[in-house]
Amino acid sequence: MIDSSFDRRDFLKVLGWGGAAVALSGCGNTSVEDGKETVVSYVEATDFMIPSIGVYYNSTCAQCDAGCSINGRVREGRVLKLEGNPASAINRGKLCGLGQAGVQHHYNPDRVREPLLRNGEKGETITWEKAYALIAEKLQGVSGEEIAFLTGAMSGHTKVLLENYLASFGCKNHFAYEAIAPGVVRAANKKAYGVAMPRYNINKAKLVLSFGADFLGNWVSPVHFSQQYGQFRKGVNGQRGVLVQVESKMTLTGANADRWLVVRPGTEGILALGLINALGAASGDVAAEVKDYDKARVSKDTGVSVEQIDKLVALLKSHTPSLVLAGSAAEGYAHGSQNAAAINLLNQVLGNVGKTVVGAASVPFPQMAPILGNTAALASVSDALDAGKYKVMFSCGVNPVFSAPTAMKFKEHFAKVGFKVAFAHYLDETALQADLVLPLDSALEDWGTSVPEYMAGDDAQINIQQPLMERLHANTRGFGDILLALLKQRNPESYKNYPDYYAYLRGAVLQNKNALGGEGADDDEFWNASLSNGILKLAGPVAGLSGGVSAGGLSLPNAPVADAQYPLHLIPSVNANLRDGRNANQPWLQESPDPLTTIVWDSWVEIHPKKAAELGIVEGDIVEVAGKNGSIKAQAYLFPGIHPDAISVPLGRGHDAMGRYAKGFGVNPFHILDAIFDKETGELAMHETRVKVSKTGQRVIVVKDEGAAGGKQMGKKIAVRTSTDKVDLSKEV
Amino acid sequence: MHRFLRLSILLVSLFAASSYAADATQAVKMTEDSLGPLVEQPIEFPHFRHAGDVNKEHPEKGGMQINCMYCHTFARRSAVAGIPPLQKCIGCHQSIESVRETPRIKKLFEYWEGSKDGKIAAKSPIPWKKVHDLPDFVRFNHERHIKRFVFQQNRPVQEACGYCHGDVKTMTVARRSKTLSMGFCVDCHKKDHLVSAEGGTAIGNQAYWYGFKKPVVNASMPLTAKGPNDCWQCHK
Ligand code: SF4
Numbered sequence: 012m013i014d015s016s017f018d019r020r021d022f023l024k025v026l027g028w029g030g031a032a033v034a035l036s037g038c039g040n041t042s043v044e045d046g047k048e049t050v051v052s053y054v055e056a057t058d059f060m061i062p063s064i065g066v067y068y069n070s071t072c073a074q075c076d077a078g079c080s081i082n083g084r085v086r087e088g089r090v091l092k093l094e095g096n097p098a099s100a101i102n103r104g105k106l107c108g109l110g111q112a113g114v115q116h117h118y119n120p121d122r123v124r125e126p127l128l129r130n131g132e133k134g135e136t137i138t139w140e141k142a143y144a145l146i147a148e149k150l151q152g153v154s155g156e157e158i159a160f161l162t163g164a165m166s167g168h169t170k171v172l173l174e175n176y177l178a179s180f181g182c183k184n185h186f187a188y189e190a191i192a193p194g195v196v197r198a199a200n201k202k203a204y205g206v207a208m209p210r211y212n213i214n215k216a217k218l219v220l221s222f223g224a225d226f227l228g229n230w231v232s233p234v235h236f237s238q239q240y241g242q243f244r245k246g247v248n249g250q251r252g253v254l255v256q257v258e259s260k261m262t263l264t265g266a267n268a269d270r271w272l273v274v275r276p277g278t279e280g281i282l283a284l285g286l287i288n289a290l291g292a293a294s295g296d297v298a299a300e301v302k303d304y305d306k307a308r309v310s311k312d313t314g315v316s317v318e319q320i321d322k323l324v325a326l327l328k329s330h331t332p333s334l335v336l337a338g339s340a341a342e343g344y345a346h347g348s349q350n351a352a353a354i355n356l357l358n359q360v361l362g363n364v365g366k367t368v369v370g371a372a373s374v375p376f377p378q379m380a381p382i383l384g385n386t387a388a389l390a391s392v393s394d395a396l397d398a399g400k401y402k403v404m405f406s407c408g409v410n411p412v413f414s415a416p417t418a419m420k421f422k423e424h425f426a427k428v429g430f431k432v433a434f435a436h437y438l439d440e441t442a443l444q445a446d447l448v449l450p451l452d453s454a455l456e457d458w459g460t461s462v463p464e465y466m467a468g469d470d471a472q473i474n475i476q477q478p479l480m481e482r483l484h485a486n487t488r489g490f491g492d493i494l495l496a497l498l499k500q501r502n503p504e505s506y507k508n509y510p511d512y513y514a515y516l517r518g519a520v521l522q523n524k525n526a527l528g529g530e531g532a533d534d535d536e537f538w539n540a541s542l543s544n545g546i547l548k549l550a551g552p553v554a555g556l557s558g559g560v561s562a563g564g565l566s567l568p569n570a571p572v573a574d575a576q577y578p579l580h581l582i583p584s585v586n587a588n589l590r591d592g593r594n595a596n597q598p599w600l601q602e603s604p605d606p607l608t609t610i611v612w613d614s615w616v617e618i619h620p621k622k623a624a625e626l627g628i629v630e631g632d633i634v635e636v637a638g639k640n641g642s643i644k645a646q647a648y649l650f651p652g653i654h655p656d657a658i659s660v661p662l663g664r665g666h667d668a669m670g671r672y673a674k675g676f677g678v679n680p681f682h683i684l685d686a687i688f689d690k691e692t693g694e695l696a697m698h699e700t701r702v703k704v705s706k707t708g709q710r711v712i713v714v715k716d717e718g719a720a721g722g723k724q725m726g727k728k729i730a731v732r733t734s735t736d737k738v739d740l741s742k743e744v
Numbered sequence: 745m746h747r748f749l750r751l752s753i754l755l756v757s758l759f760a761a762s763s764y765a766a767d768a769t770q771a772v773k774m775t776e777d778s779l780g781p782l783v784e785q786p787i788e789f790p791h792f793r794h795a796g797d798v799n800k801e802h803p804e805k806g807g808m809q810i811n812c813m814y815c816h817t818f819a820r821r822s823a824v825a826g827i828p829p830l831q832k833c834i835g836c837h838q839s840i841e842s843v844r845e846t847p848r849i850k851k852l853f854e855y856w857e858g859s860k861d862g863k864i865a866a867k868s869p870i871p872w873k874k875v876h877d878l879p880d881f882v883r884f885n886h887e888r889h890i891k892r893f894v895f896q897q898n899r900p901v902q903e904a905c906g907y908c909h910g911d912v913k914t915m916t917v918a919r920r921s922k923t924l925s926m927g928f929c930v931d932c933h934k935k936d937h938l939v940s941a942e943g944g945t946a947i948g949n950q951a952y953w954y955g956f957k958k959p960v961v962n963a964s965m966p967l968t969a970k971g972p973n974d975c976w977q978c979h980k
Contacts, residue, residue, distance in 0.1 A: 045877050046873050
């Protein structure tokens with residue numbers, strides 16, 4: 012009898028041969044499909060359409076709100092690849108990984124393709140005529156106060172149309188919600204500088220001190236900042252810029268810093284005031300405000316050593332101008348406004364305002380200016396829903412059922428609305444609650460204009476979005492087209508000249524041709540040139556910054572006290588790819604490794620090795636993270652770049668709807684956040700949640716790209732082997 | 745001993761499996777003279793009528809000597825030769841009354857105007873079947889070959905196309921008449937081909953010598969060069 016067990020090695024050898032045999036049979040003509048494959052030719056071709064040769068169109072990236080301009084390669088009528096449009100001052104020809112994945116949004120197999128009407132638990136396909144008629148019917152006899160429109164950040168002509176539509180009912184309930192937005196920092200900037208979003212000249216600074224602003228990863232306009240960062244590193248007059256990052260959990264920017272300082276969560280403002288005090292440059296009420304923040308106290312509160320504070324002060328003195336940034340890690344507390352104000356005060360004391368913090372150009376058409384999304388809007392809409400104020404509600408481009416903390420009970424409140432309409436690309440968590448789902452064109456099929464919040468160039472710019480190819484699915488519609496159709500129901504006379512949104516857009520742009528730099532140009536020529544540029548540049552007014560230095564109204568609370576029941580701070584981290592999770596159904600984003608942990612396709616709990624040792628946790632242990640408002644379970648990852656009293660779970664994963672690449676991968680930390688708000692702005696304090704961590708007894712192998720630290724490295728000893736709990740990341744690199 | 749026995753059994757069964765797989769994917773059996781299969785096309789397109797030589801005695805049996813590139817217009821501008829847009833066929837045929845009512849032309853117009861039974865919508869592309877196909881791991885560039893032989897060397901178009909496509913001007917529906925195997929390509933790339941100008945001629949925006957050795961100029965010998973011989977030229 013032959014022993015049927017095969018040696019693994021033999022098996023592989025044979026498999027190798029087998030593979031070769033298969034490969035051989037693939038040679039010659041066997042993989043050729045002579046006479047089988049159909050070759051489809053054009054019916055009518057224009058001169059520039061040559062098979063296998065690409066043509067390029069400029070448009071605007073819609074993956075996040077930074078407003079980078081894209082340049083898409085289109086071949087045989089299909090968009091294949093996106094790159095950056097060099098003409099844009101924002102991204103100057105570059106694009107981030109999230110932007111690159113825009114094609115996967117367009118070709119996504121899980122897009123909604125037909126208007127769907129709720130029939131019990133199911134969605135029934137209906138026609139657009141019926142959908143429009145239904146909306147008109149439901150709006151009959153409903154007053155403006157009983158209608159609400161929830162969107163993300165919005166600008167440009169769609170915003171104009173939407174406002175007009177709402178105005179036709181006398182409705183003032185337009186809420187712009189973004190789950191991750193620098194809402195607190197905007198308010199603090201407004202107070203300190205007089206504008207919500209100034210321009211930050213990272214490239215002109217000799218030192219950047221960033222309090223948790225992940226400007227290389229996801230903060231405000233990451234592609235733009237990354238380019239500035241490159242210039243900053245090359246240096247002004249040969250002096251290489253120094254980056255110091257202060258935060259409780261290392262971000263991508265923190266990983267690039269010369270010095271990374273870990274602070275106790277929530278004490279960023281205390282450190283900023285301590286620095287002002289130690290600099291000794293302040294006078295008047297500022298000096299009075301900071302006099303209690305001596306080094307010993309600051310060091311005790313923040314956990315940053317006196318030695319490090321001294322070093323930092325020396326750096327700030329020798330490197331001017333510098334730039335101090337307040338990021339999401341500083342603003343995410345109940346005293347977030349105070350933190351941000353203290354950090355901005357440091358900027359003022361250092362004399363950076365007017366040098367590295369300057370006014371930005373703005374578009375001279377206020378009706379097109381962006382409505383900025385924030386989390387305070389969610390709180391107000393949720394309360395109003397709870398009070399049963401709305402009979403009809405529209406939601407577009409947001410997914411609050413996924414991204415609102417369960418403690419806010421948004422889903423329950425939303426259910427109280429009589430008729431819910433969701434404009435959707437996917438059947439995400441919010442669309443699933445709706446009564447009517449209207450399928451939207453992808454960003455690569457639709458027309459539009461937008462005005463970026465962060466204006467990077469000397470000139471203001473309006474971004475143009477145009478289709479790179481024909482609609483993939485016959486029954487999706489552009490948001491602008493839908494709005495126009497709805498407006499025609501209300502006001503047929505005013506809009507009768509616009510057969511579609513394209514016509515409206517063209518008309519609106521040409522009407523302001525002179526202001527847009529097209530004075531004297533032929534209409535068609537100007538329009539075509541604008542489309543081919545993908546951007547309209549215009550000299551807009553530059554906001555002046557207010558110059559005063561004042562500590563008015565600043566009162567920082569003391570350092571937080573430990574909570575015995577929930578000893579750890581939960582830091583919901585924002586990953587450069589997944590951000591708030593709206594793009595989670597794009598598999599490239601799921602499979603591209605997190606830049607710091609290299610984990611793919613799953614969530615994890617970052618925990619400091621010392622804390623892990625204390626709790627007996629090793630990498631891969633499934634741990635339960637429990638707070639006052641629920642718990643999640645995920646694999647542990649030991650990470651020295653986090654404060655020992657904090658743990659971090661990335662946002663964006665943990666969908667239970669949306670599509671095959673999003674559903675069921677990872678966990679959603681949004682849901683366990685406590686509903687604590689910043690006291691001044693009402694923004695959700697994302698970093699305020701306290702939790703406890705316990706082992707569940709299960710263990711998995713963490714799927715990640717990273718190899719063992721200090722592995723073989725071709726014998727070159729590039730990185731020394733140090734056990735993770737011995738690593739001191741605050742050392743200068 | 746047993747180990748080898750086991751191995752050989754595995755090998756044999758795998759081989760059987762793979763040759764079975766080979767059979768299953770074997771689209772076409774090569775005939776002795778390497779002709780490809782007879783392909784049935786939606787319209788039996790008469791290449792000989794369009795590109796064939798003029799027949800003085802029986803003009804109706806001869807051709808019109810239309811340049812291949814008049815219809816396969818992408819060949820000189822792109823990697824793929826392309827099938828002419830339907831618009832092109834119609835462009836000529838709408839003014840050729842004499843054949844307007846023949847079955848093939850009636851069929852042609854069905855794709856443009858739509859068929860009476862409604863099975864073919866107006867302006868639909870004709871579902872031609874591919875006659876010359878290469879494996880997906882081979883990248884053949886028409887433009888380079890046309891530029892090289894037709895524009896640089898002034899060879900007749902039908903000759904240059906014919907190197908790989910055979911004598912299409914005598915065919916009705918085109919049929920593959922060369923093996924188009926790697927050996928076939930390499931055979932030609934090994935030969936010394938005449939080149940016209942010293943220093944090469946611009947092809948695309950590159951000198952013809954780009955990446956190859958410039959031949960030694962010897963006044964007594966004609967200037968020749970070989971086709972590229974790097975794997976990556978075709979297997980990109
Ligand atoms: S930062 Fe990235 S995702 Fe956002 S607009 Fe720019 S390219 Fe698109």
